[in-house]
Amino acid sequence: MVVASHAPTQQPSSEVLFQPIRIGGLDVPHRIVMAPLTRSRARTPGNVPTELMAAYYAQRASAALIISEATQVSMQGQGYAWTPGIHSREQVEGWRRVTDEVHKAGGRMFMQLWHVGRISHPALQPDHMLPVAPSPITPAGKAFIENEHGEGELVPFVRPRALDLDEMPYLVRQYARGARNAQIANADGIEVHGANGYLLEQFLATGTNHRVDAYGGPVEQRARLLLEVVEACIAIWGPERVGVRISPLSTFNDIQDDNPEATFSYVAEQLAEYKLAYLHVINPAATELQTGQPIPQRVEKLLALIRSKFRGVLMMAGGFTRDTAAQWIEAGRADLIAFGRAFLANPDLPERFRRKAGFNQPDPKTFYGGGEHGYTDYPSLEQELGTKPRPTVDTSWR
Numbered sequence: 001m002v003v004a005s006h007a008p009t010q011q012p013s014s015e016v017l018f019q020p021i022r023i024g025g026l027d028v029p030h031r032i033v034m035a036p037l038t039r040s041r042a043r044t045p046g047n048v049p050t051e052l053m054a055a056y057y058a059q060r061a062s063a064a065l066i067i068s069e070a071t072q073v074s075m076q077g078q079g080y081a082w083t084p085g086i087h088s089r090e091q092v093e094g095w096r097r098v099t100d101e102v103h104k105a106g107g108r109m110f111m112q113l114w115h116v117g118r119i120s121h122p123a124l125q126p127d128h129m130l131p132v133a134p135s136p137i138t139p140a141g142k143a144f145i146e147n148e149h150g151e152g153e154l155v156p157f158v159r160p161r162a163l164d165l166d167e168m169p170y171l172v173r174q175y176a177r178g179a180r181n182a183q184i185a186n187a188d189g190i191e192v193h194g195a196n197g198y199l200l201e202q203f204l205a206t207g208t209n210h211r212v213d214a215y216g217g218p219v220e221q222r223a224r225l226l227l228e229v230v231e232a233c234i235a236i237w238g239p240e241r242v243g244v245r246i247s248p249l250s251t252f253n254d255i256q257d258d259n260p261e262a263t264f265s266y267v268a269e270q271l272a273e274y275k276l277a278y279l280h281v282i283n284p285a286a287t288e289l290q291t292g293q294p295i296p297q298r299v300e301k302l303l304a305l306i307r308s309k310f311r312g313v314l315m316m317a318g319g320f321t322r323d324t325a326a327q328w329i330e331a332g333r334a335d336l337i338a339f340g341r342a343f344l345a346n347p348d349l350p351e352r353f354r355r356k357a358g359f360n361q362p363d364p365k366t367f368y369g370g371g372e373h374g375y376t377d378y379p380s381l382e383q384e385l386g387t388k389p390r391p392t393v394d395t396s397w398r
């Protein structure tokens, strides 16, 4: 299977996946990370993490690092029904129960800090106000809200309100409070969500940022908010406990940039200065990787550019299998690989890789919302083999 023009031709040994590495201040035993996965199971009202969420994350504690589902830093930062926050006391207490369970099970967890910007709806905003964005440009697509019957519903996005210049320090403070709360909740670090078309990427990308002030125009100004947020988080955690996620060339959430090479080259170069725990890059060629097609030249070049600019720990995510993960690490293209859907459906993913065992298949119908089913009832190998009881399914829980 051709993965990349310079990938090794024979099947790599997956041993490279099981080499220890230091991620910022943490020594981890292998290279297999749990990617951030929104599961929309927080308790309402209040968007509070639950005991069930603690059980779900603890089941996955054998990851080198768990990155939490995206977690809004404020009510304004929420974009979907039932996603957890990290801005109220109850939420912090809920997250503390989650991290306690993860730590008891021997794991480590960074919290992904999130502000969705325009990918929201008045139904999710404080006092039903308009969502905010760099510029008043309506995204294509639909928002996922809770309707009056308590059910999830898709409704068209609205035209967001452009942020005033004097609101920018307030945005940075939202992230700083989230970072501080993650510390109180006993997380091991934080990941700044700079990817997937949410607020920070809306500022980065030329298609969503038409500002003419200090936060718009040339890339140095479009990247200003991201870098200010990163600096505010570093002031709380120190650089070795802060990671950043980016998604170059992605069009998810109606994002578009005139010159991604220039944008992400600048971002990688600037982020390298901070000596972060890691840079987390979503692979723009996840589909090609998954289907065994060659990686497009443009992607190859951009990933090589990012690698050359950012000399710290590089995490890649998107479309990886055990073998392609090993190939990319072997080839020096990444230091860590984050797995999303595979970890969602296989709580003991590292053990399955180690034993070259089979996998549970993820069920997209249960990705967002619901209870234990499709969440904590995916069996581990031990449970499949009958040496441990299978997880129970409580269908009464929502």
Ligand SMILES: Cc1cc2nc3c(=O)[nH]c(=O)nc-3n(C[C@H](O)[C@H](O)[C@H](O)COP(=O)(O)O)c2cc1C
Residues within 6 Å of the ligand: 035, 036, 037, 038, 039, 068, 069, 070, 112, 193, 195, 196, 245, 282, 286, 317, 318, 319, 320, 338, 339, 340, 341, 342, 367, 368
């Ligand atoms: C159900 C689901 C929820 C996701 N939620 C998030 C999220 O909260 N934050 C984020 O940065 N990416 C999120 N992603 C993207 C994943 O982190 C990952 O990049 C993607 O699944 C590709 O990796 P995979 O091919 O290993 O699944 C989500 C993906 C899925 C399938």
